[in-house]
Amino acid sequence: MSDTHRTDNENPTPEDLRRQVEHTRDELGMTVEALAAKADVKAQAKERTAAVKQQTAEKAALATGQVRDKAAQVAQKLKDHTPDPVLEKTAQAAAQVREGAAKAGQYAADKAPEPLRESAGQAATAARANRVPLLAAGALIAAALLVRRSRSHRR
Template sequence: MTDATSRDGSRSGSTAQPVGGAKGPDELRRQIEETRGQLGDTVEELAGKADVKGRAKARAADLKDKAGAMSVQLRSSAAHAGHTVQDKAGRAGHSVQDKAGRAGHGAHDTAGRAGFGHPRAVLAAGVAVGAVAAAGLVRRRRHGHC
């Protein structure tokens, strides 16, 4: 709105004085400087909010940092899990090896008591049984008995 002067010299419309009114030129200058400072802060805030590209870059950098940290954490967890599995597999392998060794010794002892005193004799007997079984299978297939 513009100020208008009536015929009697009184003013109507908006006034240059704030609601509280300045008590002199120095007070008015101080209020103007204060308002300029507030306006500058407001303009900066609005410019920051309007800078979509800048905000997107900042958000992308933040997400990249979080992803990098998560990647390091996942690698550490995977390495730990790998070591755990490797340790368990090693213990299981040793356990199976021990049991197989005990079973082999038991079979050797049993073969010795059964009259197969030498491992070669046990091997020869196994080969003979396998050959008989294979010959039987070949004969059945040739005669059409699958």
């Protein structure tokens, strides 16, 4: 190497050297962080768990939507194929059940201790909040009973 062919890049200034050192420190810091992240098994497990949890929640939401849609279709088919007299009797029975439940609820409210009334109120609130799934389940049970009954009459 000869000293006659040196340029300014070959003779860096102290400021250039500081910048190079700072740049090298930054790169080294990022490399250390990357290595530390690869070595942190606990954090990786948490990330994987969160990802699986998210996927499961998305799949559950999709399945719930599909079940609700199917239940609505079954309920509509059941209603379409049920004779009007049966629908009227069902409506009358439902009205009687509601009336009886209201009377029983009032009686229970009058006779039950306060902690029990609070628990019952919480249960009623939860049932109201989940009305659609409860109705869908009821429709599915009714459909299953009608199918079972119609199959037993065919034999």
